[in-house]
Amino acid sequence: MSEELGRAGWMGLLARARAGDLARLVAGLGDVPAHDWLRPPETGTVMVRGRAGGTGAPFNLGEMTVTRCALRLADGAVGHGHVQGRDKGHARDAALVDALMQGMRAGEVRTKVLCPLVAAETARRMARARRAAATKVEFFTMVRGEE
Template sequence: MPANPLSTDARRDWLSLLARTAPDRLAAVLPDLPDHDLLRAPETGTVMVQGRISATGAPFNLGEMTVTRCSVVLGCGTVGHGHVQGRSRSHARRAAVIDALMQTDAARDLTPLLNALQAGAQTAARHRAAKAAATRVEFFTLQRGEDA
């Protein structure tokens, strides 16, 4: 995460991490939620997921994905938002509370915990990539004598 916890890039990064982290791991980071009010109670809906042919071509609609969103406000007036894949209302609420806390002085305490989650996610991604790389097949063609 960038050094300035209030930068737009930093917030984008921690919101992404909160959305991708498993609910039980996020609950371990913040087991007890501080006092907060709901601006938008957790609600479940769908979003359209788009893909691109060869990652650069024309976009196409891949299908719908279930998401849950929530918005909270802390006692100090800081607003937090959480959007997570699936139907976990508690996950969306916890993500929103952590987003709000990361915009306050509590970020000093939460940043090392989120950095540990990020490191774990990167390790898991490298493990998946190595496992996939082990199944890679290299194709080659032999040149026939009459083609030379």
């Protein structure tokens, strides 16, 4: 699945990743590449919207914390990080991987960072989906003794 991820796809994956998992995988790439901040990490909110009746007119549901940053590597690649929560290290790691995915090391980063993150996310989601499936009600039809 990670073979198919385009840029929007990997940015979402990086945002949803556990910050600790991402940090460990980025550390596995060796030295952190030198980078300049275009926008140092900052925390703010976004207003999350819903739709009336699930499908109708939009309304403001409430806010969510987000941390964002942008950086440039020595080779000129620009990486953006926009991640839920207030973890500046998470946003930086996401931006670093985003930048690296646009350069010569993209194949290596895909294998060493994106693939394990997809696997971890899939495992996490499946574990919950299997628990939910076990709580699905199976109805039994009571046969009435009329015959």
